Amino acid sequence: MTQSLNRIAAMTARYYYILRSSSLRLLEIIYWPAMQMLVWGFLYTYLYDSKSAMASTAGLLLGAVLLWDVLFRGQLGFTFTFLEEIWSRNLANLMMSPLQPFELAASLMLMSLIRLVIGTLPVMLLTFVLFGFNVFAMGPGLLAFFLNLVLTSWAIGLIVAGLVIRQGFGAESLAYSIMIVLLPLCCVYYPVAALPLWLHPVAWSLTPTYVFEGMRAVLLDGTFRTDLMIECLALNAAYLGMGFTTFVALLQSARHKGGLLTMGE
Template sequence: MRSLVANLELGHGLAWHRISAMVLRYWYLLLSSWPRLFELVYWPALQVITWGFLQSYVAQNAGFFARAGGTLIGAVILWDILFRGQLGFSISFLEEMWARNLGNLMMSPLKPLEFLIALMIMSLIRLAIGVVPMVVLAMTLFDFNLFGFGLPLGAFFCNLIFTSWALGIFVSGLVLRHGLGAESIVWSLMFGVMPLACVYYPVAVLPHWLQFVAWTLPPTYVFEGMRALLIDHQFRGDLMLWALGINVVLFVAAFISFLAMLNSARRHGSLIQSGE
């Protein structure tokens, strides 16, 4: 029976025991360093406190913002889900690069898709460690209940996490192909997306020509949907469907590009070197 479970396959030769082994490896690595755990909680807590007090000030001094003030702290939390989802994925990947272990993994029976699924699971674990205290602080200090969104929160979360994984897969492929010299893109790409995703303001604020670019990004639909929910008390299901459709395209494109860059790295020998 144990042998049967150990050899259980998840469609097309994917093995859960290999995926769970990789997740367990990253989990032990995370637990072995308290600074890693502390950082996961510290930055989200700092953000929610800073922006929460800003929201309190705006709500007390302007009628409109008093009505729509929750959009600020709501945007902060949703943005952190997007940012930390991508960062949690990429950090686990970079830890293999830093340990110069990626070549060993790619020569093992571990399949690229199994490796990516393990990174996605670790992304969720890291995200939970950082965001849960953030949500509790928002409820305790500023009386903002993220779960008050109800079922739309599920649509917001799924679209944001799918975008973060697509970007994580893409930047991991770039680092895989070009080495740790391209590591900075892991930290900078998401902040480049932030102004166009209209996290803290509506799309209408952007110049007309730039609005077309903004609407090509799935997070834009999520943040517009959040504002519609908080200000107009209306759930825009059409926006979520558009975001999901674009996410599917991004995810497939990111996976194909990752495989292409992995094959290129194998041909050029950069899997073994993986340096600057």
Template sequence: MKTQHDPTTPLRPGAKRSWLRMRAVSRRHAYVLVRSPHRLFDVTLWPLVDVLMFGSLASFIGTGNASGGKQAAGYLLAGIILWHIVYQSQIAVSTGFLEETWSRNLLNLMVTPIREMEYVGGVALFGMAKLVIGVGLMMIGGFVFFSFNITTLGLAVVPIAAVLLLVGWAISLFVIGVVLRYGPGAEALAWGVMFVVLPLSGVFYPIDALPRAVRPIALALPTTYAFAALRGVVDGEALNWAYVGIGAGGAFVLSLLAFWFLVSMLKLFRRRGYVTRYA
């Protein structure tokens, strides 16, 4: 007969214990969010501001041109809502890690048995909650202010969103790696990197609209294919699985590279004793 584990003693190694650790990290970040209201801006105010800005822009473009206006509204609002999947997933994991450096909790964590992937998993788990709140508010805002209902695009949005989620997490691993290497001075990258990725990904327009010189960079980004697939869906076409496949493959490769980079930077962090920056 299988005996019940005494919950006051440590679990044996395994998925159950990893899940327990991930939940502990996730709950810690939930406390931080709830108890410091200014951090709620990321998941409430900024998403709504973006919906207002891009929705208004679409309305302006559409003045006197009903069909063009509808298309612009679709591109801009669907684009910004799905862009927030990349943004929220990236920023949640990056700032989750930065929170440990701001509160000088990094050394406390580094000497515990938590594994790097358990920690990142815990922050990403919490990030999912932030993402649901942020993107949910955008969907409501788009509907209430501009009568734009993203759910009319159907389930085709799901695989596109999955690619964007993976890219967001991959970028956050790069950001954490850079902060480990260069210290607090590199924190601005957590926000700044998104302003580079956004225009190059063709979130609101086909990348043919970009200057010729930067198009190769755009072609190398998995997000470009995800947003190209999204525009097709907005135009009423069937989901372009080829684009989704390229995007997914690119996101997978990017994730592997990002994980390798993070592990390398963590080794360097330990070798050079950079933890003393935060102690």
């Protein structure tokens, strides 16, 4: 057990040193969330200051953008850290070492969390300073939202990493596009009721839907929906298990077919 923890810590430290060694890498983590927040923040300001019917719910916009960025950046942090092993043609070396798949996955999760904290905290501060929106006003519910979104991002990251291992660079575009496919169905900016009835089961099968419905309950009604968070956590546990199982299965398949040795060529 101690050796396993040491290997996870060593891999996480390796990824952290790579990130720390480049100021451009650090800047990129903060740059895109900050630009997105500026665009949506000015729209929030316009709606809040206007006399339109949307003015009373303008805060939902910034809350949704912040939480969506947690999900999106969490998945990108996981996947891009893994892709760096592909780009450097180092994956085969790792798999020939004592490193186990779950140890690699755990180090990617930890690095995803580190990148997420680096990118999210400055944006939250920027949102408060420029637009007066305090995300911590969501109270203890914010921690539940954050936890569930991070777990979802890891589950998706595991599947994307497995597909890249098995299919090669042809699946690399999924790192950028898979979250955009889910965006309309996760009800980020509108409630589930806005969707056609036949899409409701699809929306409720996606864990981010529970988070964004919970966020709206907090900001509009001042109510923390514990039932939604428990259901979301149960779904996340199932999806995380499925994601890791898929990752290991695709890794083993690539090993048997010799794909790891040609990865990156």
